Structures are given as C-alpha cells and as structure tokens.
Amino acid sequence: MTPLRNRLKMDDPLYRMLGLCMKAGRLLSGSEQVSEGLRKGTGKLLIIAEDSSPRTKEEYTNAAEKWKIPYRVFGEKDKLGQALGKGVRTAALIVDKGFGKAIAEKIDNRKYKDTFHIKAKMIPFEEVETQVGHAPGGVCCLPFLRRCPAGS
Secondary structure, eight states: OOOHHHHHTTTOHHHHHHHHHHHTTOEEESHHHHHHHHHHTOOSEEEEOTTSOHHHHHHHHHHHHHTTOOEEEOSOHHHHHHHTTSSOOSEEEEOOHHHHHHHHHHHHHHHHHHHHSSOOOOOOGGGHHHHHSSOSOSOOOTTTOSSOTTOO
16 A cells, blocks of 8 residues: 555645644544534644535534634645545644644745745844834823923
C-alpha cells in the first residue's frame, strides 16, 4: 500500500499537523463526534472543509458561534479525510488548546500569503510612528477618560 504522504502529496504542513493531532487523540471527526464535541464545549478549533455544501457550512458555523468555539474554513473534504486516515470529512474538531492555536495561526498566515503574495511580517520599530501616527508603546486612555492628560 502506498504511504499516505505519497498518495496525498502531503507537502502541506497543515494537513500533516492535522494528521499528527489525530494520532495524538486530540481531534474529533465525523458528524456525530463533532456535533457532540461542540455541544459539550470541548472543542478549541473547528475546521470546516471549503468544498462543503453551503448548508453544512452554515450549520457548523452557527453551532460554533452558539458554543463560542473558533472556526476556520480550510481545505478539501477528501484531503481532510485522507490526512486524518479516514474517509471524506466535512469537519474536524480539535480539542487541544495548543494544537488549536497552532493550526489556526497557520491557516491565518496561509490566507494572508495567498491574498497578498508575501509573508506577513512586523513593521520595523523605526517605521512605526510614520506608519501609525504615534510612537510604539503606552496605553490609550481615551476609553477610560473623557480627555487625555497627555494630549490637550
């Protein structure tokens, strides 16, 4: 049998990380498991396949919002299933805080790079004031005071 990596061309680190999460027992997949995990509030991140039907996406996003669980739309159903060592999967629920945070960051960074064709980076310290209009640091007092003592 051909290894999973060769069948899937697992060069995408997100799919590899999801597979690792599954092997570690920190991921639920399948409609019933995901729904139960959402209801119990054990989920830390919900992954919904991009090629899921609009109705399925809406059901999962509504459930995630109801139970206050962050979600991301990523990947394809067949690749998601293969990465998890299962059949086609429309959603997966990560139940580990560390895995959830790492995977969410990777998805967000990837979407930024796909949109702007560059890697996200911090503004150099010297350029902050010219870019944002004030020096870095400090706390804005406007939400707490009627007038800012540092200003007028």
